Amino acid sequence: MSTWVEEYRRKLTTPDKAVGVVKSGDWIIYSYAANTLPVLDLALAKRTPELRDIQLLAGVSMRPHAVVKADPRGEHFTWDCVHFSVIDRKYYEMGRAFYVPLRYSEVPRYILENISHIDVFMVQVSPMDQHGNFNFGPTISHYPAAAEKAKIVIVEVNEDMPIAHGGYGNYIHVSEVDYIVEGGHTGMPQIPTTPITDVDRKIAQYVLDDLRDGDCIQLGIGAMPNALGQMIAASDLKDLGVHTEMLVDSYVDMWEAGRISGRKKQIDKGRMVYTFAGGTQKLYDFIHNNPQVAGYPVDYTNDRFIASRNDNLVSINNALEIDLSGQVCSETIGPRMISGAGGQLDFVDAAYNSKGGRSFICMESTFTDAEGKRHSRIRPLLTEGAVVTDTRPMVQYVATEYGMANLKGGTTWQRAERLIGLAHPDFREDLIKEAEKLKIWRRSNK
Structure with a gap:
């Protein structure tokens, strides 16, 4: 058995135990684009009554979120959004979402230099390979900076996530991860083609x-x-x-x-x-x-x-x-x-x-x-x-x-x-x- 498999098993936990590390006042880098968190999102939503002033940094949402449904007035979670999709726009109309003005090219620097602290980074990944790597699949974006800055890193494994070649920064190693949650086959969000006129x-x-x-x-x-x-x-x-x-x-x-x-x-x-x-x-x-x-x-x-x-x-x-x-x-x-x-x-x-x-x-x-x-x-x-x-x-x-x-x-x-x-x-x-x-x-x- 490889060292990486042993480390994987040590860090494997349940969704409820993983989100148990979240405490009131935390800043969390959350779902972005196609990398959603269907399992961790549901687990965190169950903790809504006991949490206060949680800042969720997210954007380009491609699936609805249980944490928003569980907190319709925004008394527990604040949705801080770097770019609105149709879903994020609905959160905004509900009075739940706030925009982060930015140049997208500078987001990694914002995370490393301009946000005082990131307590938790939750990210959906592909299954671990034989070398101990989890692939970020279709979203690389600001994830390497988030992993570097966050105090705690939690990965949610999606069996259906594609393995994306890089570049660089397209994976995270098991040694950099604190908790692993197996999400099973949760699919990928399907964004239909916009009708053309x-x-x-x-x-x-x-x-x-x-x-x-x-x-x-x-x-x-x-x-x-x-x-x-x-x-x-x-x-x-x-x-x-x-x-x-x-x-x-x-x-x-x-x-x-x-x-x-x-x-x-x-x-x-x-x-x-x-x-x-x-x-x-x-x-x-x-x-x-x-x-x-x-x-x-x-x-x-x-x-x-x-x-x-x-x-x-x-x-x-x-x-x-x-x-x-x-x-x-x-x-x-x-x-x-x-x-x-x-x-x-x-x-x-x-x-x-x-x-x-x-x-x-x-x-x-x-x-x-x-x-x-x-x-x-x-x-x-x-x-x-x-x-x-x-x-x-x-x-x-x-x-x-x-x-x-x-x-x-x-x-x-x-x-x-x-x-x-x-x-x-x-x-x-x-x-x-x-x-x-x-x-x-x-x-x-x-």
């Missing part, structure tokens, strides 16, 4: 027309990037590379269609680089034991100086609104949180600083509110309370269903003119009038 396809086409063989692709989350991935798969592009934050199903589509080789990359040649993944089972099956896929901590994937070493890095992301000066909001509707900053600014910056790189912010020109009224996403000024995700000097290409424009190097009047040209025709005259009031419209403009 004709408008999504039209916007995606503008970006597709700009893509070239050998580009290195980063796609954000949402229907439009997914539409672009499908359209790339159906195109005749070749030798594309991947250096991204989130790996999603559309990358599998592109790879299966022969569009991705990674041969033209300057770093991690031939490998699809990411920091976390979420999608359907085909994505998890693709990741499993696949040496062409490399998971890294987020301070590698999203670092401007590292990502931009790849030539022709192309960043494609969504936004909620943009003002006539080029300020982009991708996080809120007014003061209401929708998602978060995530790594959008990281990749907007990295793509522009890549040799031959381009950055695209894509959005439908309008949205319809709950009362059925249509509004323009291109506005004179950002909605009151809206936050700036991408500052105006950072933004390069903007695309709607009415076209695409490059804002880099543009004067305020040129930016206004180009953005109004991307707005829905019903709103253009009003936008011109507002631009005149803001003194960013030349009289010679039409």
